Amino acid sequence: MDSGAIRRRVVLGAAVLAASLGFALAVPGTAQAAGDRSCGGREVRTLPFSTGTVHVYKRSGYVCAVTVPRDPGVKRVMSVSLQARGNRPVVDKGRYKYHAGPVTVHAGQRCVWVRGSVGRDSVSSGWILC
8 A cells, every 4th residue: 555545544534533523422412402301293192190291202103202200300210111012112210300211112103002100100091192
């Protein structure tokens, strides 16, 4: 290899590295937006229960759900589960202050089953969005 070819490869490698760094810096902003209870799309269901609410969103065949406590700010056990018919549920369960989720599934035209809990109380939707 001549020095010109080596130089071109080094420049190409640096360009790929710079582009990768740009994508890496852009991704946390997207994740933060999702963490703010925003799944994207339009809200299609709200499932209230005594200790919180599950918000369900839909966009382009994808369904997303987030459980939000009635009194945020105190760490407690929360969960959200979303299952497209014929698939296994996607679950986020843990001790959170502000929300559990978001969880997202590709449902296409299939029904989904949504569950959410805060503390000892919970809600279950049955098959919806069919």
